[in-house]
Amino acid sequence: MADLKTDVRYIRGIGEQRAKALQKLEIRTLRDLISYFPRAYEDRSVLREIRDLQDGETACVSAMVAAAPTLSHIRKGLDLVKLRAVDDRGVLDITYFNQAYLKDSLLPGETYLFYGKAEGSGRKWKMVNPVAEKEGAGLLCGRIVPIYSLTAGVTQNLLIKSITQGLTVCRDLLPDPLPDEVRQAHNLCHISYAYDHVHFPQSADTLAIARRRLVFEELFLLTLGLGRLRSRRTQAAARPCRADLGDFYAALPFTLTEAQQRAVGEVLEDMAKPRPMNRLVQGDVGSGKTMVAAAALLCAARSGLQAALMAPTSILAEQHYKGLGPLLESLGVRCALLTGATAAKTRRSILEQVRDGSIQVVIGTHALISADVVYHRLGLVVTDEQHRFGVDQRSALSEKGRVGEEQPHLLVMSATPIPRTLALIIYGDLDVSVIDQLPPGRQHISTSAVDGSYHPRIYDFLRREIGAGRQAYIICPMVEQEDGGMGDERKAVTEYAAYLQKEIFPELKVAFVHGKMKPKEKEAVMTAFAAGESRILVSTTVVEVGVDVPNASVIVIENAERFGLSQLHQLRGRVGRGSHKSYCILVSDNQNEETRERLKVMTRTGDGFRIAEEDLRLRGSGDFFGRRQHGLPAMKIADLSCDMSLLREAQEAARQLLAEDPELALPQHRVTRQRMEELFDEAAGALN
Ligand code: ADP
Ligand code: MG
Helix, strand or coil: CCCCCCEHHHCCCCHHHHHHHHHCCCCCEHHHHHCCCCCEEEECCCEECHHHCCCCCEEEEEEEECCCCEEEEEECCEEEEEEEEECCCCEEEEEEECCCCHHHHCCCCCEEEEEEEEEEECCEEEEECCEEEECCCCCCCCCEEEECCCECCECHHHHHHHHHHHHHHHHHHCCCCCCHHHHHHCCCCCHHHHHHHHHCCCCHHHHHHHHHHHHHHHHHHHHHHHHHHHHHHCCCECCCCCCCCHHHHHHCCCCCCHHHHHHHHHHHHHHCCCCCCEEEEEECCCCCHHHHHHHHHHHHHHCCCEEEEECCCHHHHHHHHHHHHHHHHHCCCCEEEECCCCCHHHHHHHHHHHHCCCCCEEEECHHHHCCCCCCCCEEEEEEECHHHCCHHHHHHHHHCCCECCECCEEEEEECCCCCHHHHHHHCCCCEEEEECCCCCCCCCCEEEEECHHHHHHHHHHHHHHHHCCCEEEEECCCCECCCCCECCHHHHHHHHHHHHHHHHCCCCCEEEECCCCCHHHHHHHHHHHHCCCCCEEEECHHHHCCCCCCCEEEEEECCHHHCCHHHHHHHHCCCCCCCCCCEEEEECCCCCHHHHHHHHHHHHCCCHHHHHHHHHHHHCCHHHHHCCCCCCCCCCCCCCCCCHHHHHHHHHHHHHHHHHCCCCCCHHHHHHHHHHHHHHHHHHHHHC
């Protein structure tokens, strides 16, 4: 007997060959098959009489083939099948291009449903290449038909047939992960009804009922899983940290913003507990996350523990060290910098002092997790720019501080603002602090969106800015290839840089950097740019991560339509970091209305959270989940940009269930628990 893990090839009517095709869509098991949800629907349920057709409309008619279709071979590669179909009051002439087989499969005297675009008037109508199906078959016409995303070798027809078959096979063996009481309390339909109608709805209403249930289920299981991660974590122990930070605040050349104070408060409160902190601090570029980290580092050090701050690149680590080192030292805390570039001798001495505890705060890169680094009493781990680290790297550093059941506190800083509700989901088991305020007096970055015809003016503008002593970034266009993949970024960057150097700015030094360069080379280029040795830096998005060159005042982003809003915002944050008036120029020849709207959003606001919300509204949540590094299950049907209220309902239901049965150990929750574990295991597997 089949179960949901059954390979689709063993399902009657699918077989070896179709299974191979389906695999291209990642459909392997029966569950994959029935969970391959339509991306849209076409209403072919209403049957029209031929005479009532409207010119240009797409409609479904029921008509009898009046005479045997004729096949004519016009020339090589062009065959026409023509036929006439009639109903009581009208005539429909139908033409098929290059579908010769239809000549023999559409039989005179039989009635078919034809679905296509109608042209004509009065009694005489035409359709070209309509979908045709024998009346009564009820698969492709005469109902609401699902539209699936396809790939080469997989047609709508194949999917509709396979899924119909799949649903027939498993209808009675679908275990329901929603406990009965939850299903009833929230007015949700049965699982088999949901699967039937999400693929083949009888009406818009049954579709809504089906979809609501599936979205709820997805969000419910997600929340349950997160809740369990959280509770597992709160079972671990940590050293509580408490310290007086009065002199720290006094030593700062500014007062913390309210948002910073709030975040610091939340962090210190967490650290004072005998449970490990797991907190994400989210704040826009320049919102001052580093000071929140500084307070935490100091608090740990003063509580007799060591603290480590890990950044994704040496440049960032050095920047942090330059900024925080002197501040912390002045407050009596010993700091050191440890990166891949640290000389062997210095490194040995640092490792020794880290081991004996005389160095209290270490700032660095992945070097902090090398095998030979042994901490004395690591009590706090801070990672910056979280989206560049995998979950495993974060935990590798935490592991170094583990003593028995005790774990270090963890603070994660991310400069990718995302709407709060989404953050709670994406960062899953982390608590979230939001810094939604910039320090006073921040420069607004003047942003414009223009087309390619502006290049000469842009180059003139760059020349003027550079003449005034500034520097500029140019984010290089990437050529999209025919297969939809991106071209060779190395080639794109080097060629564009060479062109600019030779043809446009022969008098200036143009440097370039791209992701295919070795880390050492990259760093060298970035360091030279930071030191002002090169004036223009052509780059792919590798400058996205918090590089700080206060003297850079312009960023030009070519093919801006290629980037998501949040990414554009990150890129824009590379300028406006000094006292100079700064500019962001978005170049795009794309006329697509949605694209234009997206770019306009950038010119109107500098608020990263607003931008993230717009991004969510315009593109749906798929993208946030697309760049997955978080090890959470993918969302197959829920769209958090429009399913927010359902999310809250599902979260509430999950909380209630966990309150009743924290381990989901009751027999009536067995299926729920199994499904949740499956989802999270698959996702965790995908991370490795
Ligand atoms: P990010 O959140 O991007 O990491 P940083 O912590 O690097 O931001 O802070 C950006 C700049 O703002 C730094 O030069 C920092 O010294 C400064 N800064 C931070 N907090 C304040 C504040 N409350 N008032 C004024 N300047 C601040
Ligand atoms: Mg930062």
